[in-house]
Amino acid sequence: MSTLAWIIVASVAGAFLSVVAAAVLALRASAHQVPMLISYAIGALLGAVFLEILPHAFEQSGSAHNLAAVILGGILFFFILEKLVLWRHCHTEECEAHDHHVDANDHGRSGMMIMVGDTIHNFVDGILIAAAFMADTGLGIVTALAIIAHEIPQEVGDFVILLHSGFSKAKAFAFNLISSGATLLGGLLAYYALRSLQDWVPTLLGLAAASMIYVAVADLIPGLHRRPELRATVEQVVLICLGIGSIALVRFFVSGIA
Numbered sequence: 001m002s003t004l005a006w007i008i009v010a011s012v013a014g015a016f017l018s019v020v021a022a023a024v025l026a027l028r029a030s031a032h033q034v035p036m037l038i039s040y041a042i043g044a045l046l047g048a049v050f051l052e053i054l055p056h057a058f059e060q061s062g063s064a065h066n067l068a069a070v071i072l073g074g075i076l077f078f079f080i081l082e083k084l085v086l087w088r089h090c091h092t093e094e095c096e097a098h099d100h101h102v103d104a105n106d107h108g109r110s111g112m113m114i115m116v117g118d119t120i121h122n123f124v125d126g127i128l129i130a131a132a133f134m135a136d137t138g139l140g141i142v143t144a145l146a147i148i149a150h151e152i153p154q155e156v157g158d159f160v161i162l163l164h165s166g167f168s169k170a171k172a173f174a175f176n177l178i179s180s181g182a183t184l185l186g187g188l189l190a191y192y193a194l195r196s197l198q199d200w201v202p203t204l205l206g207l208a209a210a211s212m213i214y215v216a217v218a219d220l221i222p223g224l225h226r227r228p229e230l231r232a233t234v235e236q237v238v239l240i241c242l243g244i245g246s247i248a249l250v251r252f253f254v255s256g257i258a
Contacts, residue, residue, distance in 0.1 A: 004191055006133045010144035011126050011187035015180035018148050022155030023173050026163070037160045038220055039236040043243020044157035045114075045216045049209045051247050053121065057205035067206050074210025078113055079218070110219035111165030111175075114158050117211025119179045124204045125151070126186025127197055134194065153246040161215065 001009070026037075054071075061067040125147050133140030155176060162172035190197050224236050 003133055003137075006137060006140055007130045007187045007191055008184065010129050010133065010140060011184040014125070014129065014144045014148045014151070015122065015183040016177075018151035018155050019173070019176045019180045021152045022159050023176065025152075025156050026159035026172075027169060036235065036239065038164055039224060039239035040243040041157035041160045041164075042216045042220050042224075043240035043245075044153045044247060045212045045220075045243070046240075047244035047247030048154045048157075049212045049216075051244070051251055053205050053209045053212075057202045057209065060205075061202035067202055070203050070206035071210045071213075074207045075214050077207075078116070078211050078214040081116070082113060082214075082218075110215050111162045111167055111172075113211055113215045113219065114161050115175055115179050117208045117215070118154075118158055118176075119182045120204055120211070121208040122180055122182040123186035124201055124208065126183040126188075127190040127194075127201060129183070130187040130190035131194060131198065134191070153243070153250060157243060161220070164220075 057067055058064055129140065129144050129147065132143035159172055159176060162175060163169065167175065186197075227233070227236075
């Protein structure tokens with residue numbers, strides 16, 4: 001096959017397989033287990049950010065200060081974006097009532113934030129796949145497999161967050177699948193304009209990290225504090241550690257293969 005054909009096949013397969021595998025795992029959870037799995041989602045998000053995305057971003061960035069500014073600006077951007085969503089979808093009294101309801105979903109706010117960040121991340125994955133195949137077919141295959149492997153636990157977390165935000169299972173799957181299409185877009189654009197796009201990779205990774213940090217810290221962690229009892233706290237800490245550990249474990253095995 002040609003290099004372009006390899007890029008297309010790997011981008012489509014990588015995006016589809018990671019979303020389907022994540023959906024199968026997430027759909028096994030019953031409705032009452034979804035709030036519990038939010039703790040795992042937090043760990044998976046933070047693990048992906050601090051063990052995968054940010055290290056790569058800082059390695060490729062020419063200026064750590066500029067990248068840090070991008071991340072800070074991204075967090076502020078997602079704060080403003082969430083405010084716009086709130087203004088559009090609820091009145092002040094309704095929002096206050098929601099904030100005092102322990103088990104209510106967040107009317108799609110965190111789901112929207114995570115989809116923005118995940119789409120950016122998938123776009124960058126497509127660029128990385130294209131760059132690897134343009135260097136060597138074998139390297140491209142290994143890179144695509146590595147991306148599929150590290151995406152699965154993160155996609156599970158994303159799927160759970162969408163369910164927590166009030167999305168139906170079918171809608172959550174559809175949104176994740178649409179977001180994964182950015183992998184192919186990134187791969188195609190990188191094939192035709194790799195040099196200019198590679199210069200933007202650290203910035204895009206910084207924005208993806210900012211969205212995931214914001215969702216985990218601003219939208220999800222406060223909900224865990226509504227259950228301060230010891231048993232719930234221990235359960236939350238264990239699941240957060242499992243989320244982080246799943247990213248670390250995949251990273252360990254992928255590094256060994258590469």
